[in-house]
Amino acid sequence: MTGLQVTLLGTGTSTGIPVVGCSCRVCTSADPRDQRLRCAAYVVAETEAGPVHLVIDTGPDFRQQALRFGIEAVDAVLITHHHFDHVVGLDDLRPFFFRNRKPIPVYAPPDTAAVLGEMFSYIFRDGTYPGIAKLDLHEVAESWMVTSREGAGAAVEVTPIPAFHGTLPLYGYRIGRFAYLTDVSTIPEASLPLLEDLDVLVLDALRHEPHPTHFTIEEAVAMAQRIGARATYFIHMTHSLLHAETDAALPEGIHLAHDGLRLQVDGQRATVERP
Numbered sequence: 383m384t385g386l387q388v389t390l391l392g393t394g395t396s397t398g399i400p401v402v403g404c405s406c407r408v409c410t411s412a413d414p415r416d417q418r419l420r421c422a423a424y425v426v427a428e429t430e431a432g433p434v435h436l437v438i439d440t441g442p443d444f445r446q447q448a449l450r451f452g453i454e455a456v457d458a459v460l461i462t463h464h465h466f467d468h469v470v471g472l473d474d475l476r477p478f479f480f481r482n483r484k485p486i487p488v489y490a491p492p493d494t495a496a497v498l499g500e501m502f503s504y505i506f507r508d509g510t511y512p513g514i515a516k517l518d519l520h521e522v523a524e525s526w527m528v529t530s531r532e533g534a535g536a537a538v539e540v541t542p543i544p545a546f547h548g549t550l551p552l553y554g555y556r557i558g559r560f561a562y563l564t565d566v567s568t569i570p571e572a573s574l575p576l577l578e579d580l581d582v583l584v585l586d587a588l589r590h591e592p593h594p595t596h597f598t599i600e601e602a603v604a605m606a607q608r609i610g611a612r613a614t615y616f617i618h619m620t621h622s623l624l625h626a627e628t629d630a631a632l633p634e635g636i637h638l639a640h641d642g643l644r645l646q647v648d649g650q651r652a653t654v655e656r657p
């Protein structure tokens with residue numbers, strides 16, 4: 383792999399920001415960085431044999447995100463867990479399937495794969511209704527190779543990072559020197575070696591007030607400093623966090639992400655391109 387381009391498609395908590403019906407200072411902010419779609423990321427891994435295109439989570443805003451940020455291809459989907467704000471856009475993968483009619487692999491933790499099979503039984507169980515996408519659901523437990531659906535032999539290694547969302551086991555994912563962990567309140571000691579030597583870490587940081595299933599800003603800062611990536615970006619924020627104010631108060635090397643943030647990870651350094 384010669385480099386990764388990561389686009390954060392959404393950085394907001396499960397309601398999205400602005401919250402419907404809310405007139406707080408964040409929901410009415412004129413700063414576009416205070417408008418947050420539901421969390422997802424698009425990762426393009428450049429390899430000698432060509433690019434591999436990955437989407438991490440397909441929530442309710444996936445169609446809008448694909449249009450806004452110009453997603454042209456999807457070789458695989460990495461699902462972190464089965465909550466609404468991370469999976470209900472799966473059906474909007476159809477245009478990517480129709481393009482070459484090759485099944486799109488969807489990778490998920492075992493518990494999540496079982497729930498997805500129920501939630502989307504018409505896709506994963508029946509699979510015969512005309513016009514549906516062919517999505518292949520895979521439970522993963524260890525590192526595996528994702529290959530391009532264009533057939534040029536391009537492939538990239540993905541490593542699941544086991545973590546907990548309250549008591550719910552879920553995965554973050556590592557690709558090269560980039561790792562993405564959303565909706566986490568505990569990262570077990572056993573997972574920390576999988577997060578060594580990162581250029582970019584994207585990490586859940588909900589708000590300042592404690593929450594049973596998400597890191598607070600303060601908990602996320604402590605974990606980011608322990609992991610020690612060269613740069614860390616926080617996601618899944620509620621409307622209690624004004625972007626400019628919160629970002630300015632974070633320690634060096636730790637930033638509040640915003641929708642559309644593009645990160646170039648080339649194995650040596652991380653650069654940020656602000657839209």
Ligand SMILES: [Zn+2]
Pocket residue numbers: 395396421465467468565618
């Ligand atoms: Zn979430």
Ligand SMILES: [Zn+2]
Pocket residue numbers: 400401404405406407408409410621
């Ligand atoms: Zn609000």
Ligand SMILES: [Zn+2]
Pocket residue numbers: 463465547565
């Ligand atoms: Zn969740």
